[in-house]
Amino acid sequence: MKILQLISISYLAYVSYAAATPQIDEHINVEVEKLPEGLTWEQWHMEHEHQLKKFTPDLFFSLHDTKNRGFLDRDDILSLYGLNRNEVVGKGDGMGQHDESELVDKEIAEKAVKLIMDIMEVDEDGKIMKQEYLDFVKRGGSFPDLGVGVGHHAGFESEYEIHHWNKYHQESDPDVKVVHREDVEHELLHHEHEIEHEEDVQRDVSRATVITDDELESRIAPKKIPMKYRNGL
Template identity: 30%
Template sequence: MVGRLICFVAGVLAISGGLANAHGSHSSNQPPSEDWATRHMMEEHHIESFDAGSFFMLHDYDSSGSWTVDEVRKTYGLDDESNSGVSEPSKQAAVRTVFDLFDPGNTGFITREAWLKADADGLRLPDLGFGPGHHGDMEYEYEIHHFEKFHGDDAKEEDLTHPEDIEHFRRHDEEEAAEMRLERLETMQLVESNIPAKFRRNF
């Protein structure tokens, strides 16, 4: 499933080269990278070769032609649970660092043109110490960081016994249980006598 998505993205963006054999860790306890974008692409997308334009397009989540503050936060994984212990001021300072580099006119956006010019001038995304930029959903992060590395397409249910597998399916069960509770609540009849008097309409 994820493999097909990666191949599709690679084809659409005309990214040359193959998928990396090395898989990234969810740990952010790695030494800072001088080329954070390359680390991000290898660990989060399993893509080795790319150009500045394709990197920009892949992380322009709304296809607007520019990066917003929220898109930079997402790319760096600042709102991912792996960075839940980082203070909001630290996250905002990190975003400002990126915008200071790639938005010299202080417009509040990083345009594709500004990005390409900065890249041609040798400017690179800094490693801000927040890890490789986990920005996929729960399923994507599990598959790209664990399932592909330890199991593969021919894995059977009985093979999925690693702590990461157990935690992943525990979270799935929690989500399904929450959805079922919500569905039950939505189908319940409203009993007027159960509503506190102060919230009832007086006709």
């Protein structure tokens, strides 16, 4: 009972923090995916990301122990919730519309890690041992919905392959003779994202080639200027 109360309190605190934090940076990703009614976050994640409707706590842990060390650490938690990336493109699963709200909020990511460590009541070593997680589950606990989506593990190209290509094209239609709406949507997303990054690179190059008067003056070596051209230097 204690752990369930702790989850409720911690989650409410997290939600309150998120609601009270102003959206200062317009480029920060705003998550729109919502937990389906009737599912726990773990069930939603496993069904959507791993195509598994039935699973054991042991399997859930093993799939997310990314380095097979017998424990989950900060990086594993960030990966589990899809917060280990610098940006979210579209909906994060290879679909969706392209916009500029793509950066992952690093402050929210760190708070998510702290929250999970708190509700698991782990030692100060920052590791969730497998047995600690299994005991947590026996007490009625599960990884909670933090309002950051379903937990896409990979970039949007890999997510497209996981959620669409592998299902409809890999074996039966590798040449994509049958084009689905999802294929068109992904291609548009891919090209719009590519164009945006090309524009960013071009802007950076343009800025790098602009030299101010002060910068130009600092590059002048008076000693190398012939006397007849110095004019009082």
